[in-house]
Amino acid sequence: MSADRLYAYVGAVLVALALYAFLVHTHVLRRLLAFNVMGGGTFLILVGLAQDGRGPDPVPQALVLTGIVVAVSATALAIILLRRWFATSQTTSLPEDGSS
């Protein structure tokens, strides 16, 4: 087994784990952590699988780079929203409404 494939496996585990975390947590920060871990796992799968047995591939790497930036933007945005929300509601979880 190549290292690439191994990291892909790691990515798979990370994704599953993070998904669980994302689903069970209500604290927004914890969810963001889960999101970032999931993102990491996804990136590992992307690069790992693409490079598996074929050597380095700049394309997935570039994609991941983009993905990282997007992830940080999203995380920052979420944190900003959370802090604003927290300032008015004093809670870190989202309110339950009857709609779902």
Place this chain on the structure above:
Amino acid sequence: MIHLAFDGLLGLVLVATAAGAMFSRDLFRGVVLFVVFGLLMALAWTRLQAPDLALAEAAIGAGLTGALLLDAIGHLRRRRRSEPDDSSVSPDTSA
């Protein structure tokens, strides 16, 4: 072989830190673990021959995200009233 062992170990640690980051009771500890996770990811990227990603992960994933989260945590923790623990189920994203 040694590389593979290292990779395996790194993989395990990655998973462990990630789990710790996500499931630690203390959020602050979780964020710190997340920063560690980010650094380990950077390491993983180097193992995957992706130095660009390693750099980016270190700077952005671990550094910046960590800083953002830490700042937020400080902010939230100072202000926390009674943190509703996970028993208050919120369906949010309906996921």
Place this chain on the structure above:
Amino acid sequence: MMSELLVLLAVAWPLTLAATVALRRSISATPAWSWVVCLAPIPALVAAIGVPDAVSVELPWLLLGSRWEIDSTRRALLIAAALVWLLAGWQMRARFTHDTHRTSLQIGWLLALTGNFGVMLVHDVAGLYAFFALMSFSAYPLVVLSRSAKALAAGRVYLAMTVLGEVLILSGLLIASRGLTSPQLADLSITLGDSPYAAYASLCLWTGFGVKTAVVGLHMWLPGAYTHAPPPVSAVLGGAMINAGVLGLLVTLPLGAMSFTKLGTVMIGAGLLGAFGAAVVGVTQRSSATVLGYSSISQMGLLMIPLGAALHTPSIAPAAIAAITLFAVHHGLVKASFFLGVDVARQSNAVSRRLVLVLLLLVGASLAGAPLTSGAAAKLATKYALADVATTWPWLINALSLAAAGTTVLVLRAVWCLSKEPTNPEAAEAGVEWPAGWLLSLVLVLTGVWWLPLPEVARAWPGASAGDAVSLLWPIALGVALAGAAMWASTQRLLPRWQVPVGDVLAPLSVLGSGMHAMVLRVAQIAESFMPGGAAQGNQPGSPRTGVVIAQTWRDIRSRLRVDQPGKADATLRSVAPIVFAALIIVVLILL
């Protein structure tokens, strides 16, 4: 051209007058106008006398295509009708001007008159039906002229039965016209010839027009209406409009074309039942007008006999038609004269009243068929016409004669009642106006048979045998004897002072119908509760459960069967309901 115009004018003129009153109500109060109304039948009279047989007016744009024409039957009936309307109108003149409800009286009068003449002129199906309806419905304001509770009640029954008659006629005409391409009456019996429903058509037509001619079973409206309407109105009802019904029968039934043994027999039976039954019920009545009403039922029963016989045996149809025409004209004039006399008597003081009563006896004699009267002519003509069926029903002619005894009793009873009736004090004090109309009618009744353009059989009298005279006289004698006996018995208080309610079968029907009404109401409620959105639309707040409703219904019906008390519901509706019910039964019978 002139003739055509006259024919049209006979109908158009009164119609125009009616429209004039409707548009300018103020005109109705002027005395001069009452003359105009009174003389409205003149064009019809002129047309009836002056227009030759061949004249026919085609009006293809009217209704489903209309044709107007005068033939001999129609001429006789039209003349009689026009005369009756004219004389009765004369008698009504004061009412035309002074009655509280003069507008509706005048309009009703003129429209009924229009309809009556129209019926006697048209030759097409739709026209006949239309004019007949116009006449029937327009007579309603005349019946309820006094607006008294009883008059209104009688009016309701009249109206309900009229509606029933209308739909029966419609059904009959429809069945008869099945597949008919031409709307002419003359073709009706031709199409009927090959129709599987011919008997039904005839039955419907008979019962339909039979409402107007008070066929037994459908007669319940008549006594009440005659009683509570002003006598001149009763005169036109019983003298002119009734003949529209007779004409309707004559022109729509396939007389001479087909043989309906069953129906003919039924008609004869009904006629006999009417003739005798009405006499029996009639003598128990206390109002002269009621008695006269029953007399009309009785007379019409007699008239049904040749009609039924003609349906039974087509060969006698021409003679029967002539006899019926004669009979109708006679009866119309006599009955009208009688009613006008009643009117005069009621308005007279005690002295002049006796004179009136005597004169009325004279009229009564004609009604009973005393020799040398129109009644005798009519009766003889009937007997001649029935000669051919004597083999089937040998007793029929004797029965006819016997009926005259009943008539005599009724006449005497009517005069007796009239003599006992209180005078109208105001009218009596004012002194009766010169009753020109009535006197003219007397003249007409006593002499008309000699010069009116009647069927040939009317002139059969001079050639009548002595046997005929006897057959005419013995029933009268019998009647007088019966009446005398009854009078004696009543002075000895041997007879129960018992009176059949006016309209006889009406009372039990009302009770029954009221129950039906309740039931229908409840059934409707129950059904509605099953309908989607039912709860939202019911009158009652909330929609009770079905079981509750059924229980209520039962209680309701029981209580109504006991006493017919007015409830909260629309009273008019309630009193119409029994008639609707009766109608339903008849319809069902017909359909079976």
Place this chain on the structure above:
Amino acid sequence: MKRRYRHLSAGAVSVALGAALWHVVRVRPTPSVSVASLVADALPASGVSHNVTAVLLNFRSYDTLLEVAVLLAAAVVALALRDEPSARSPAHVMYVALDAFVWRLAPLLVLVAAYLLWAGSTRPGGAFQAGSVLAGAAVLLRLSGLKVTAVDHRLASRGAMTFGLVMFLCVAIGTLLAGQALLEYPAKWAGALILLIEAALTISIGVVLYSLFDNAPQARVSDRESERQRER
């Protein structure tokens, strides 16, 4: 009860996903197309010698353009949700001990950033890394309580935030106006243009990332006081 249900279902979904992923990683097919070789072939014409940078700023520059737009979107929202000056608490001092260290580190980080940017065209490194290092330096300074220029509503701030995108757009539209495909650099200018874009992006990314940090809403003064009272 409900919680347990939630955990169970989440667990089931996650395990299923994990297993499925594991499976497909195990049985993965080998792709017939290799873009990597295409990149290698086209690298000489890209204007840069580092393949990742070539992909990012030439072959798939459109992705990068949109990515910068994503960044801008986040920054704009942050800016929009920025506290009003009156509501902002003074920069709080948390990690005083870092102060001296940071003060020395910051210039170094700027240097590193410059290097990364410059290196990007030939070896690992580039605008994103450089920008984030810049931002990291600013964040560090901020965390240590030093006053760093706020990235607020001023035109200068907004200009700095959009600078990279403006440059990128200028080049993009320039290529269009020149009758080329979008972002199709003229062969001669490719390297220079990429560097230009990268330089501008570095600044912008640095500013934007810092602004995301800087613009995070602060506790309101009044809130905080009431909070204190409640704590007592």
Place this chain on the structure above:
Amino acid sequence: MNTFATGSGWWLPLAVLGSSLVPALVIMLLSEQRQRTRTALNLSAALIKLSLVAYMTWSVARGNSYELRFGMLPGVDFVLRADAMAMLFAGLSAVLWLFTTIYAIGYLEGSPNRSRFFGFFSLCVASTMGIALAGNLVTFLVFYELLTLSTYPLVVHRGTPKALKAGRTYLRYTIGGGAVLLTGVALLSMIAGDVSFADTGALVNLIAQDSALLRVAFWLLIAGLGVKAALVPLHGWLPVAMVAPAPVSALLHAVAVVKAGAFGIVRVVYNVYGVETAQLLGLLFPLAVLASTTIVWGSMRALFQTEIKKRLAYSTVSQVSYIALGIALFGPWGTIGGLAHLLHQGLMKITLFFCAGNYAETLGIHDIDELDGAGRRMPATSVAFTIGAFGMIGVPPLAGFVSKWYLGLGALEAGMPWVLGVLVLSSLLNAAYFLPIVHRLWFRPQAGPWPDERSFGKHETSRWLLMPAVATAVFTVGAGVLANLPYSPLRWAMLVSVRVYTQ
């Protein structure tokens, strides 16, 4: 199939539609105060439409027809076509619209929301015109639903909770019916494609293979149309919708809504299935039973109503089914009767509603027992009402008689003599619930002061209110008395009936 059909005069149907659609939009935009403009617009639109329709009718009688067609959906065309059948309904609507407009102008004087009212009013008529001129089922459906929508604001116009509740009921029925109709149309389209209305039907070729589906589609269509045509048991909305202003009731009952349903049934039977196909499929007999049930049921219910408008409403339930009945009687006489009744009932019922509105507006009378003696106070109105009532009963020589006559002939011709019984029963019931009203009008003394009297000087009521009632009453008489004149409703119905039978 795709492009505008460019036969000459293709713009005529469009113009007819536009003559109320455009005013509708303009009126809605007008401010509430522009009463004169609005009135002028309303009346001129009605007159323009009337003349257009008159011209088209004249031309169609001479064998022409106008068609406008363009692609609306893949496989479905939008078709407006003026054929004889269309003109039957269009003519009625055009004539009655004029009167209703006049009436509505008088009726709503001084009340709020008039722009909205007249806007939707015109829209309603535009939909009705569309229904009349629709050349295929989908186009029909389009306008059918549009009618639902444009009448809703009219039904709830008063804005009272009661009106809104009625509106809700109305919608429940009509939208539900619309859905069923849609299903039917969709099903039929699947079987037969885009079905254009044809004189003798369009489905005869499909009987062999799809008869079961055709039957299902037929009943779906009838159920959908039956809601508007108020076939029992789908009639519940009609009496409730009586809370609407009188001109709306007049419109609902005489011109637009119920007629749309009835006309739809006509179209389905004659121009979609073809009357002979329908007969072959055995669809007509159940339809006749359904219609008969409705006739009797509606009359029964009418008997027990104490409100004038409610009684009239149930009477409508009953009377409209005469149309369906006539259609269900296989044979030209039934057709003539049914189609003629489509027009006649409109004339008569609109007269009655106008009069009911007059009583309500002038004297404040809503209940039947308040009518005592109203004939003396409002003779012209009462005469009109009497004519209408007698017409409904079927008394000659009024319009109702003519249709009843042909229905009766049709029943016998179709070998369904029991229908005659239904007609008789219905006539009796009609008389039973109308004659008491007439009696009260004329023969009862006034019981007390009128509930809410308004004075109109020496006139009995506003001329705007009186004129239409009298005019339609005159038409009612005319349609009966002059039934045999060319262009009379009867003659037009005959013209149509000639075309729907193959031999």
Place this chain on the structure above:
Amino acid sequence: MSAQSLLPWMLMVPLSWATLMVLLAQQRDAITRVVNVVGALVLVGLSVALYAGVAQEGLAVHALGGWSAPLGIALRADGLAATLVVLTAVVSSACGLYAMTSERAARTNGKSAPRYFWPLFWLLITALNGIWLAGDLFNLYVGLELLGLSAVGLVALGGSEASLSSALRYLMAALLGSLAYLLGVALMYAAYGTLALPELAELITREPMTQLAIALMTVGLCLKTALFPLHGWLPPAHGVALTPVSAMLSALVVKGSFYILFRLWFEVAPDVVTPLAAQGLGILGAGAVLWGGWQALRESSLKMLVAHSTVAQLGYLFIFFPLAVGTGATAAALATQGMLLHVVAHALAKSAMFLASGTLIASVGRGGVADLAGVGRHMPMSLFAFGLAGVSLMGLPPSGGFNAKWLLLQSALASGQWFWLLVLLGGGLLTAGYVFRVFRESFLESPDDAGQFTKTPRAYDLFALTLAAMSVALGLASRAPLRFMTNGLAVMAGVQ
């Protein structure tokens, strides 16, 4: 210009305007307004030009950077994409103008309008156009993210506490959805080594990895399209946002992810998807139709009602799947036409409805459905626009909504799937229920008269009416647009 050369401008223009708007954010009103109006005009003009170009030339492909796929990224515009570009331009222009009017109204009333609305607005358009025209899986991901973040930002601009929580909730859903999608992209790249859609379509085969990739992408996109039961984020987000934002979100944004899903299922991987999965999606869609309708019926706030309506209407889009997968060519073609028409008609109608609702709320001052009593008399035009939009949503003729439903019905009949027929009809009835609920309240003549209604700019109604009228007009002439939209789609291949 040819369609091909127009393509990049569809992105460059909104992106430039977004940048410009960041720079102009603090400028005077008038300048912003002029720039925005010019931008809207340019956008509409270019979109129409693109439409015309595609209509003339057929599929337009623009290889970005001169590098053809799979190395580079291509922009592609077929009829469908071009139509959606025009739709975006039209709807967003109307919403933008509405926003501009309301900004002005707010300023004159001394209230402040949200800052930085315009950059996000233009970024949203950029993202939308990026998605419509994308020819690359990863590019679509970036587009989705841009779409999500700018939409979240716009929601957050609502300013209320609820808008923050809704935005956050929306963001969470969007992130999870994007990640699922990205995971799918990763697997696809791993399996085929390319991300370009046309190449993928040729290479793709049915194997576990592909199936998982499609499944993941589908789940992610469904989450972003708020398919029941993953719809919980949508009503609050669409319900609390600024009116023009709600309009754009419901009209366009949710369609973005759905569009990708459609392309994926029917252009990229038609052989991978199974009828069973399609049935599953259809059932969820049916659930959405019924549940969303039911919720809307019970909803007490007007905008939330409309938002729930969006959930329900999106359900119709998913009913398309079981009608088009595994059924005959005719049924599939009909379903595709119906679905596409529904996308367009719903976009127009829903945006109109939101704009009208916003106007009503602005006039009443409160957002409850019950607060509308008496508004009928004062705001007839808004209500009319609401009604017109409602017509289309209810699927009553004549309207685009009706035509769409008709086609879906026909497809259900043609494929013998009666069940969907009931859902379609039931959904229509529910829609009628909640639309007329609004009318019922509005027509109520309240005893306390007038005075309590604020006057709103008349232009509001103009925009809402225009959109609603377009939605209705679409019903009279949908054949040509449909033919254009479906031209070249693989799913239509069996028919055209």
